Amino acid sequence: MINKISKNKIFNLLVSFLIIFCTLIFIWQIVIIFTGVPKYILPAPLEVFLEMKSKYQILFYHFKITLLEIILGIILGTLLGIIGALTIFLFKPARIWLLPLLVASQAIPVFAIAPLLVLWLGYGISSKVAMAILIIFFPITANFLDGLKNTRKDWIQLANIMSNKTQLSKYLILRHIHIPAALPSFGSGLRVAAAVAPIGAIVGEWVGSGSGLGYLMLQSNAKFQINLMFASLIVIIFTSLIIYFSIDQIIKILIRW
Amino acid sequence: MEKVYKKNNEYISPLGISIDKIDFKYDDNILFRDFSVKFPPKNNTSILGNNGIGKSTLIKLISGIKEPNLGSIVDYNNNSIHNSITYMDQFDQLLPWLKIKNNITLGFKLRQENYSSEKFSYLTNILGLNEFLNSFPNQVSGGTKQRTALARTFIEDRPLVIMDEPFSSLDTNTKNKLIKLTKHLVKDKTLILVTHDIMEAIELSDQILILKGSPAKIFKIFSSEEILYYKKKDKMIIDLYNKILSILDL
Numbered sequence: 001m002i003n004k005i006s007k008n009k010i011f012n013l014l015v016s017f018l019i020i021f022c023t024l025i026f027i028w029q030i031v032i033i034f035t036g037v038p039k040y041i042l043p044a045p046l047e048v049f050l051e052m053k054s055k056y057q058i059l060f061y062h063f064k065i066t067l068l069e070i071i072l073g074i075i076l077g078t079l080l081g082i083i084g085a086l087t088i089f090l091f092k093p094a095r096i097w098l099l100p101l102l103v104a105s106q107a108i109p110v111f112a113i114a115p116l117l118v119l120w121l122g123y124g125i126s127s128k129v130a131m132a133i134l135i136i137f138f139p140i141t142a143n144f145l146d147g148l149k150n151t152r153k154d155w156i157q158l159a160n161i162m163s164n165k166t167q168l169s170k171y172l173i174l175r176h177i178h179i180p181a182a183l184p185s186f187g188s189g190l191r192v193a194a195a196v197a198p199i200g201a202i203v204g205e206w207v208g209s210g211s212g213l214g215y216l217m218l219q220s221n222a223k224f225q226i227n228l229m230f231a232s233l234i235v236i237i238f239t240s241l242i243i244y245f246s247i248d249q250i251i252k253i254l255i256r257w
Numbered sequence: 258m259e260k261v262y263k264k265n266n267e268y269i270s271p272l273g274i275s276i277d278k279i280d281f282k283y284d285d286n287i288l289f290r291d292f293s294v295k296f297p298p299k300n301n302t303s304i305l306g307n308n309g310i311g312k313s314t315l316i317k318l319i320s321g322i323k324e325p326n327l328g329s330i331v332d333y334n335n336n337s338i339h340n341s342i343t344y345m346d347q348f349d350q351l352l353p354w355l356k357i358k359n360n361i362t363l364g365f366k367l368r369q370e371n372y373s374s375e376k377f378s379y380l381t382n383i384l385g386l387n388e389f390l391n392s393f394p395n396q397v398s399g400g401t402k403q404r405t406a407l408a409r410t411f412i413e414d415r416p417l418v419i420m421d422e423p424f425s426s427l428d429t430n431t432k433n434k435l436i437k438l439t440k441h442l443v444k445d446k447t448l449i450l451v452t453h454d455i456m457e458a459i460e461l462s463d464q465i466l467i468l469k470g471s472p473a474k475i476f477k478i479f480s481s482e483e484i485l486y487y488k489k490k491d492k493m494i495i496d497l498y499n500k501i502l503s504i505l506d507l
Contacts, residue, residue, distance in 0.1 A: 155352065158344060158350050161322070161344045162343070162413070163364075163368060169367065169368075172369065176367060180352070181354075183354070
C-alpha cells in the first residue's frame, strides 16, 4: 500500500518535472527567436543538447567528480551535524562554547573561505568536500538540535516515569524518545543540506580545481565554448535536482510521522 | 502484608501511598499547604474537584514529575515509590514512530527488560488490539489509541496505577467499555484516578476524595463502606451522584 502510494507520488513528481522542463525549454527557444540574441551569449537549446550528446564522455567524467564531492559533503556534513547537535544537547557547557562558533561560521561568506580551503587542502577533492561540509553543517545541527530540544514534554515525562531512573535511563530516553522525535526536524535540515551542498562543491571548483563541472564551466567559458558551458550548467542543475528529490523521497519514506 | 503481586516470578507487596504534610507552590500560587492523605494498598481512589484545584498537580507530585517544596510522598514502609508507578493520562501519548505492539511494550524497552508474552497476549486479546498490533498510531481510531495506552499501562509489573482523566476524550460507549476493562485489570493494584466524571469515579473507586479550597484541602472522603452502601441499589447510586455533585457545586 505504502509502496504503491510512493510510486504514484514519484510518477506524479516526474510528470510535473517533465512539464516544467519542457515549458522552460520552450520559453528559452522563444526568447532566442524573438530577441535574436547571438549564439555566443545564449545558444539555442538544441545546440546545447547536441553538444551534450557529442561531449558526453567529458561531461560524465566531470559529473562523477562533482557528484562524489556533493555526496561525500552531505554524508560527512550530516554526520558532523548530528554529532554537533547531540553534543550541544547533552552537554550544557557545549551550548555556551559551540553555539556562538556555529553562528559565526555562518556569518562568514562561503566565497571568502573557499580560497583558504584550497590553500590548506589543495586542488583535489578534499577542499570541495570541506566547502560542502561547511555549508551543510549548520542547517543539520540547527534543525536536529531544535527537534531534540522540542520533544513533547508529556512523552519525556511518561518515559521518565516508566524508566528505572538510572544513569542508563538518560541514554535510553535519548535513544528511544528524543532522537526519533527529532527526526522530522532533522529531515528538514537534510532537505536544506541537499539543496545547498552543490553550491559548496561548485564554488570550491571555481576557486581552484583540476576537474568537476564547476571547473569545466570555467574552462569552457575561457575557451569561448559557450555550448559546453551551458551543457555543464544543465548537468549541474539536473544533478542538484536528482540529489534533492532523492533525499526528499528517502526522508518521506523513512520518516512518516 | 498480603503478597499477591507477581514480578519476574517474585511476589511483591501491593503498594500503599502516604502523602505527609506536603507544600507545593506554582509561581506565586500556593496549591498545597500541609497536605496529607493516605492511599491504602489495593485500593482504588478517585480524586474529584473543580478545575484548577490541583488534582493533576497532586498526581504529578505522586508520580515524581514534580517535586513538593516540603513534605514527603513515600510508601507505607517509607520507601520511594518512583519505580513503582505506571501512568496514563487523557491524551494517549503514543509515540507515532512505533507500531501499536511496540508502544505497548515501551516501558520494557526503556528499562532494557523482557516482558511477559503471556501477559501481552492476554492484554491485547482482552482489549481487542490483535488486528492493530502492526499498525501505527495515526492509522487507528481514538478509542483504539486509548485501549493501547491502557495495555501499555497494565502490562507493567508495577503496583501503583495513576490515571489522569484517562477516558475524557472518548465517546460514552467506548468510555463505558474501557471503564469495565480497567476495573477488571486494576485488581490487585493500587489505583489513583483523577476525573471530572462522577459516575466514572463511583464505578471505579473504593474511596473518593473531594478537593476544595485554595490551597487545596480534602473537603470530603467517601469511604469504601459508604460507597458500597450506595452501590447496593442502582437508585441509590443516583443519590451518591447527587450528593457528590452538590458538594462540588458548593
